[in-house]
Amino acid sequence: MLEFMEGSHAVAEIVKRCRPQVIAAYPITPQTHIVEDLAQMVANCEIDAEYITVESEFSALSACLGASAAGSRVYSATTSQGLALMFEVCFNATGMRQPIVMTIANRSLGAPLSIWNDQQDSISLRDSGWLQFYAEDNQEAADLHVIAYRVCEDHDILLPAFVCFDGFILTHTFEPVTLLTQEEVDAYLPAFTPYQRLDAANPLSMGMYATPEYYTEFRYEVDRAMQRAKQAFIKAGREFGELFGRDYSALVEGYRLDDADTALVAMGSICGTAKDAIDEMREHGRKVGLLKIRTYRPFPAQEIADALKGVSTVAVLDKNISLGNGGAVGTEVKSALYGSGAAVYDYIIALGGRDVRKRDIAAVVDLAEKGKGDLFYGLRTEVL
Amino acid sequence: MTAAELIAFAAFEGGVYAQAFPAFGVERRGAPVQAFVRFSDEKIRLRSQIYEPDYIIVQDPTLIGDVDVFMGMKEGGIAIVNTEKPDFDPRVPEGVKVYTIDATTIALEELGVPITNTTLMGAFAAATGEIKLEPLEHALRSRFSGSMADRNVKAAERAYHQIGGAV
Numbered sequence: 132m133l134e135f136m137e138g139s140h141a142v143a144e145i146v147k148r149c150r151p152q153v154i155a156a157y158p159i160t161p162q163t164h165i166v167e168d169l170a171q172m173v174a175n176c177e178i179d180a181e182y183i184t185v186e187s188e189f190s191a192l193s194a195c196l197g198a199s200a201a202g203s204r205v206y207s208a209t210t211s212q213g214l215a216l217m218f219e220v221c222f223n224a225t226g227m228r229q230p231i232v233m234t235i236a237n238r239s240l241g242a243p244l245s246i247w248n249d250q251q252d253s254i255s256l257r258d259s260g261w262l263q264f265y266a267e268d269n270q271e272a273a274d275l276h277v278i279a280y281r282v283c284e285d286h287d288i289l290l291p292a293f294v295c296f297d298g299f300i301l302t303h304t305f306e307p308v309t310l311l312t313q314e315e316v317d318a319y320l321p322a323f324t325p326y327q328r329l330d331a332a333n334p335l336s337m338g339m340y341a342t343p344e345y346y347t348e349f350r351y352e353v354d355r356a357m358q359r360a361k362q363a364f365i366k367a368g369r370e371f372g373e374l375f376g377r378d379y380s381a382l383v384e385g386y387r388l389d390d391a392d393t394a395l396v397a398m399g400s401i402c403g404t405a406k407d408a409i410d411e412m413r414e415h416g417r418k419v420g421l422l423k424i425r426t427y428r429p430f431p432a433q434e435i436a437d438a439l440k441g442v443s444t445v446a447v448l449d450k451n452i453s454l455g456n457g458g459a460v461g462t463e464v465k466s467a468l469y470g471s472g473a474a475v476y477d478y479i480i481a482l483g484g485r486d487v488r489k490r491d492i493a494a495v496v497d498l499a500e501k502g503k504g505d506l507f508y509g510l511r512t513e514v515l
Numbered sequence: 516m517t518a519a520e521l522i523a524f525a526a527f528e529g530g531v532y533a534q535a536f537p538a539f540g541v542e543r544r545g546a547p548v549q550a551f552v553r554f555s556d557e558k559i560r561l562r563s564q565i566y567e568p569d570y571i572i573v574q575d576p577t578l579i580g581d582v583d584v585f586m587g588m589k590e591g592g593i594a595i596v597n598t599e600k601p602d603f604d605p606r607v608p609e610g611v612k613v614y615t616i617d618a619t620t621i622a623l624e625e626l627g628v629p630i631t632n633t634t635l636m637g638a639f640a641a642a643t644g645e646i647k648l649e650p651l652e653h654a655l656r657s658r659f660s661g662s663m664a665d666r667n668v669k670a671a672e673r674a675y676h677q678i679g680g681a682v
Binding site: 137304488489 | 519520523524527528532533534535536537559560561562563564566
């Protein structure tokens, strides 16, 4: 049933229905509404969870890590500087193989201080070993949380995940969403069965040090789990579709790509605006399509290469910058398309909340088709 | 933002897709803010702010002059302005119809506070015909409970009838 609600509330509601046993989070704009809602649900006994109030994001994720190691399903949410403060714990969660699910309400990083949206925060943690899923709308944001728990808790995976949705653009937008009911979530997502857990009766240690004889193999195992997560996501996304009618089996999703000469590549809410822009360009005879990346980690390099076969020009929209080397997604798409013959250009766009209109998307396509790329789009040269 | 959310919710209740969002980051009561609403028969994918509105609602008339509140409006557009001075000179673009309503007084009389969201929602429904009274009332009763719901519905209905909405 379609209901009209705020994106943050949709996420809080679906997280509740995933039955986390421990929630620890520190409020930070634009994530705040999610954790306020969840704190209220816990206080109202709508959810049988321990809500741990903490003094920082570092503590929030540390509490989640401990609770997960003790065998609980856990949840957190953060953004921007909060995620930056979690950096160390993020790597520990991966190495300790704890299937934590955390919402990222994507926001830019300071300085200069900006509370507005881009995807610099989660993309800066791309090497941390967290799975990263990006939502185009609030429907997808809600659904991806349920899928994330399924994938992360799979004993072949046992990795944490970010479910990323654009701060303000999605978190603060009211729109129709169909939330899975409690019964539907329960049917899809079994109770968490830890692979191993801290237990006083059967003591074990996690996160110990590894000597040079072992460290590489730990990293190799994590990378292999990350690679396996592709198939786990495909399976979980397909089963979600079979049960509920919304199929998420695609790691990348094409839009009007079949006969496209030029393809945009993007992640998150900008895909919606791009689709509308593409429809307009198509009306003018332009053969343009979109490839949406749903799973940034694991990175679907082969799937991208397959989806963009036959495309001559590719324009990647990067809401981040790997300073000194262009956009992170563009760099990886170029690598995925190496040898394909396609001209791949990268556009740094929509940083720090700068609005993107249909005409901006069309302008990027124009630039790419003229062979002008690897640049900051819409740079205000008058203030430089 | 509350007005945008309620208008979008009422439109959704009336059977269309709707989207409401603030001009992000500045939503403090009393500060000059913008919020945006889209309606469509199709699912709404567009995420940009609105630059060429079909309709605008001006909640605080003191903004007129400081801000070009009618910017981007085209012929056939409709503006609803909360003001106690219906003879003000809004310098509206050609072909834009302006409805004025003293929503602050209605809100003070019905709600006891100068919060005009629900009153202007009634005025919007009447002026544009985009929302019928029934889904409007349903939206308000979902958002508010008890006597607050009754009072907000009454405020919206007073504005609706004052503007001359179809019954």
